[in-house]
Each structure stands twice: as structure tokens, then as C-alpha cells.
Amino acid sequence: MKSIGSFATIILLTIFSSACQPILPTTRVNGLVYCAEGSPESFNPQLVTSGTTIDAISQHLYDRLLDIDPDNGELIPGLAESWQISDDGLTYRFQIRQGVEFHHTRYFSPTRQLTAEDVLFTFGRLLFVQHPFHQTATEYPYFDSVEWQQLVEKLTVISPMEIEFTLTKPDSSFLSTLATDFAAILSAEYGAQLVKNKTLADLDQLPVGTGPFLYRNYQKDILIRYYRHPKYWRQLPQMEQLVIDIVPDNTKRIAKLLTHECDVAPIPRLAELTLLSKREDFVIDAQTSMNVGYWAFNTRVAPFDQVKVRQALSYAINKSNIMQAVYFGQAEPANSLLPPTSWAYDKNLNIQRYDPQLAKKLLSEAGYPQGFQMDIWAMPVQRLYNPNALKMAELIQADLAQIGVQAHIVSYEWNTFRRKLRQGEHDSVLIGWSADNADPDNFLRPLLSCAAAISGSNRSNWCDENYDELIAKAVHTPILEERRAFYQQAQQYQAEQMPLVPIAHSKRFQVRSRNISGVRINPYGGINFTAAGKSL
């Protein structure tokens, strides 16, 4: 029923949407409706990694010690007014902002403002077993993935407004981690109240933060309602109310946009953007986002253990075809894992040519003049970085046939797919990565390091000492220019060794009604409505 409905609506949409403009419904409520793709898993960003959840909760409810400037990716003060790093790069001292108020809700009335205790409470939960809330969650996925427990040795409250982090080893991506949406600052006073009432689970379900909006209510799979935080420390949001309307169906979300039941909505399907771009009452915001779609070879399996074979395959595929057919021109071709917007991106990298002759030559040199047979695994789900892996696999299959390589396309249900990938049963796979923060380490380490080959996010199963040394040196260097140099070397080396072929950095899209202002895509994190305004 659902699929018939969606199918029919999309056809009807296509035919009629350009016909005439609807009459805007007038509401007396000063509020904004954001139509989200799904329900949040939790109201505490410490516990999640999914983009949908982060968009729904993070920037509205919470603040972080540091923020990322969306224009240039630089770190700017958030709840920490200033900070100092010791010369050995092991201690970070933060001065906490004065006069920051927590949310006053029906389940919690704060009696004091933000202090260093709250910061200690927030990060202590992730680190210390004796913390009352440490055991209430089984994992802290983001912090586990950056190995925070091994990294942070201790937290010391120096004075009520000053806190110090001591690290076990220098790590120049530490500040970036603190600026991610996952590092939201919670209230220690609220935590103490929950401990007293023995309702520990509420910490992650009934949120209290310092963010621009406060929690009002949540109906699962229907909506989340936020009110403006009247004592927000930055400029007050214009909107008195923010409603996250949960509309999982893509077609329905578009229909709701057209009838102005939604003010803003993320639209992942590129084909539908063309439809909306014809309407004058909508604005489409696009931004190259911190992601990469790539084709990884399982370097533990012959013949992909040979550099020449991998290079040959990389020369054999026609990326401009893929850009058109899979991404509809809404992505940038990639020649590094890092998107060009990253500060560590190497502008001198050679652009990957399409050269079947060279590919054939390389194959002969590697000892496969007649080609060989291989599998291409295509992921079964749509992601921003790869909206249609099957189609991409078909294009690559055709390209490979030109150089005598016979490719078979393989796909499984998503969970099985990931399990089999982890077990290394693939020859090659079309998959991708979305970064959690602006730091280049977030691309280069999880995708190609030896540690990641063990933990499973390195789909090439590639383990190379040179590469690991380069990215390790980079995180241990506090000087930006030196870090950049190391990362550029790492990118060059990756391009030479070609354990994977970067294909595209896809753009992220969001559609909003023209009367909504001050909302834009943040390439480094969740959507933010603090500056949003609505004209009637």
C-alpha cells in the first residue's frame, strides 16, 4: 500500500507541481517546522552517531566547549571562552563562559549557572567507570571510535570556571573532537537530581542543556517540540517554537513542503530536486559535505595485493560518466579521500585520468594480459555519498569489460552486507564515508589505517607502515603547516598505492520555503535554527 501510494504521488507530483502556487496558510504561532527523516534514537548526542538524530537534537538543545565556524572550519569559542595548550601538547586548560543558563523545564529547575563541574560531569561519564551514569549506556560510539578513553588520562577542575584535560599522548585532533556535535555539555545538577530520584535513564530521554531551544515534548515517530530557551546566552532565537516533524517517507516530505506544512526539509534524492527547483517559493541550499564515496579493493586478496592491478583498475573507470548517471551532476569528482574544502586537501594531486590503454598496459605488466574475473560489491542502501551503488557498479562493470576484466555485481541485505565485509569476503566494494568533524584525521585514519583494518572500517584491509607513520606524525604535531605537509604526503602515498579509488564528494541538499531565512547547511554538523527567521 505504502509503495503504491508513494509511487502514485511522485507521478502526480511531477505532473502537477508546476501548475500554480498554493495559498500560504497563515499561522499565528511563531514557529518553524523542520521535517526530519526519522525519529531520534536518544536525546543525548553522546550515545549516537546517526546524522538524523544529530540533526534533530544536537544544535538545538546543547552547546559545546568549542564550535566550528561553518565558513572556514576554524575552531571558535563556545562554552569555553578561551583555552591554553601546554608546550608538550598534553594538557588543555579551558576557561568556562560566565552567565550561561541551563534549560528550565517541567522536569528540572536549575539553581545555578554553568560551571566547570558540568564539564567534568559530561566528559567524566565517557571516561570513568565510577561515574554514576557511565554504566547506563553500553557504548559511546563516537568517543569509542576516536579512542577517547585511552587518550584522556584525567580531568581536573582547577577553579569553578576552569577545567583541565590531561592527555596520555599529544593529539592535535583533540580540540576538533570537543567541537563535534557529540561533545554536548550536560548539567551536573540535573544528573544529581536523577541519581537522587533513581531515574538515571532520563538523562538520555529528557534532555537538559544550554542550547537555544529547550525540550517540550516528544511523540515517537510523530514529532519533537522545542520551545525557545528564554535565557540563551547568545542572541535569542527569533522562533518561539521549533517543531521537528518526523516524516520518513521521501515523497510525503516533498508533498508537505509543497503545501508548506514543512518549512525546511532535507532531500537526499537528487532526482526530486529538479522538480522543486522549478518552483519559485522554494530555495535549495547545497553544500559539498564532508563525505567521500569510494571503490575499495580488498588488498589481502589476489590480484588486488598488487599495486599495478589496483592502479590499472583506477585508470579503467570513467568517472565523468558516473558523475552524470549516479550523482546527476550534484557531486564533485574526488581524487583524494579528503574533500577540497578540507584545509589539508592536497591541491597538487594528479587528477585521476580515464585511460583504458594505460590500464591494459599496467595489467600486462602485472601479469594479467588477458584480464581476470572479480566481484564488485554494491551496497544495497542509498547514502548521500553514493545514491545508487548498483548503477555505479554496472557502469564500472562496463568500463572494466573494456580492459578485459569481467566483473560480477554482488549485493546483500545491508546488515549481512556489512557483516560479510567485516569478514573480508569481498574482492572490491562500493561504499563511502561521512565525516563527523572537520579534522582530516577523521577521513584518513578510519578508512586506511592498520587499526581500522582490525576494527573493520578499513574496507581495503590495507595495512601499510609508511602510511600509518605519516598519519601518526600528523596528529602528534601541533603546528598546522607541518600537519598539512604530513597529510599531503599521506594523500600522495594513497594515490600512488591506490588501495581504494575515491570517486565523489557528494553535495548535501536541503530545501526551504523562500520565507525562511537564516538556515543553512552546516558542513561540519547538525542543522542549526538559532538564526532562523520567518516572514509571513
Add this chain to the structure above:
Amino acid sequence: MIFHYLMRRMFLLSFVFVALTIFAFSLGYLFPGDVLSNFTGLRNISPADEIVLRQQLGLDQGYWQQYIYFNQRILDGNWALSFSSQQNVLDEILNVMPATLELASYALLLSLLIGVPFGIIAAVRKDKWLDKLISGFALVGYSIPTFWWALLLIMVFSLTLGWLPTSGRLSVLYEIPRLSGFMLPDILGSDAPYRNEALFDAIRHLLLPSLVLATYPTTVMIRFTRESMLDVLEQNYIKTARAKGLTRLQVLYKHGLRNALLPVTRQVGLQFSTLITLAMITEVIFSWPGIGRWLIDSIYQRNFPAIQGGVLVVSSLVIAVNMFTEILHTLLNPLARK
């Protein structure tokens, strides 16, 4: 006499309910997965809990004993938990039920308000162009697939004209505290500053779904009222009344209508089950948070306790309404009591 009749009905009703609960109970075994999970809604039950639960549910005893325990839990309101939300299924059903009842009752009302008068007009103007027009429309309405009709209306009134919203019961910006679960009374009972706007908005949300849902029963009402009216108009007492000099309108009102509408009351009950089925489709298309959408979501999610509870409640409701209208029909119609 009437007492006997009611007793007979009640006896029949209890049989139907026994059959229904046996069916619902056996679903716990028929569904795939663990029987204990299906009956309790709990997942990943620890071995220690399992022993206690098995005893509570009587799973160590015969089926008959288990069935009795099952009925006790149903009567105590101690229903299984939903797999997806881990809440009592009964609470969830009570939460979504009012939305469906509200929609269905407006649709039924609409079908009576339109169907009956048009049926009468068609009968009175038999074989004239008005009758042909009405009967033609009724046939079209009768044959239209609901989901297609719903999409057509959405396309015209929402997407193209932009007059009416496509989904939900109320714009999400209006915050109306839940009193009864019925939207219009809740809005009227609230003291929100935007009460009038919210009421207007709720009516705009109601229009399309209730129109879609009313379409099929309306056409049935038209056809049924027309047939029934034609039957009555053939009767000798009508001719007698006319011969006695009563005007056409008087005959129609005093002798025709009362007799012709009797079978229609019965039809209302029969239409109810169709209405609930159609409500499921309508709710899915209009994202109406009622029991139909809830049940279909539960089926998608393989939420067995929810399906079990939902089936039990919806079937009971349909049976109860059918029985009620039949009794009502009997009370109104002395002939049927014999």
C-alpha cells in the same frame, strides 16, 4: 418477547467473542518467533525471568489453562508490550483509537447526510435525468479505488490549489493538550490563545480524509436508500394514502420515509466494518495517526503483540457495532422481532 430476543443475541455474541479470543490466543503460537515473547512482548528474556514468566502465563500447563490465563490478562488490562515501544499494547490502542473513531464517525455522518437525501431524490425521480445522474455518480463512487481517489484529491486540493494539508490531524505548531483524544472536542476544551485558528486548521485537516472515507459508504447509502424507497413506494398502503388525498410530500414523509429508512439503519452497522477497512488505507495515505496506520506499521515491523491486540480490538469493535445496530433495528421494527 424482547427480553428473549436480547438473551439470544447476547448468547450469540458471547460465542463470537470466545471464538475471537481463541483466535487471538492461537496467534501467539502461530506467529513466528518465541511464544513467550509473542505473549509478553518482552525480548531477550533472561533465563531466570523466563521461568517466572512461563509460570505466570501457564506455559507449563495445558493449552486450555493458558487460554484462561490469556483471557484474564485481557480482562485485567494487563496486555502484552509492543515490541517497538515496549508499552502496553492496550494503552497504545486507546491512544490511537479516538483518531480513527473520530474520522470514521464524521465519514459515516457525511455519508448519511449525503446518501439518504440523494437516495430519496433518486427514488422519487425514478428514471428521470436526476435519478440517472445520481445513480451514475453513485456507481462511479462505488467503483473508484480508495487510494487512487485519495491521491487525486490530494493532487488537486493540496498540491495544485494548496487549499488543504496532506497529512496529520492538526498543524504541528498548534499544541493542544490531549483530553479525550478526539481532536475537535479537545480544541474546544482547551484554553489556547489560538483556539479558533486551531479549530479551523483541524477542520481543514479533516476534510479530505473524511471525504475520501465517506465516498464508498455514501454510494452504498444512495443505492440502498433508493432501492428501499422504491420498494416502499410500490406498497399498497402508499397507494391508499395517495388515494385518500394526502399530498406527495406528506405521503413521502409520513409513510414512505419511516418505512424505507428501517433497512438503512441496519446498513449503517454493516457499513462499519467496510469503513474500518477503508480507514486503514485512508490513514496510511493521509498519515492519520489512527489504529489503521498503527496496525499497518505493526505489520511492517512484525510487531506480533501489537497485531494480536489490534486484531482483537478491531474485530470486537466491528462485532459490537454490528450487534448494536441489529438490536436497534429490531427495536425500531416490530416485524423483525418475530
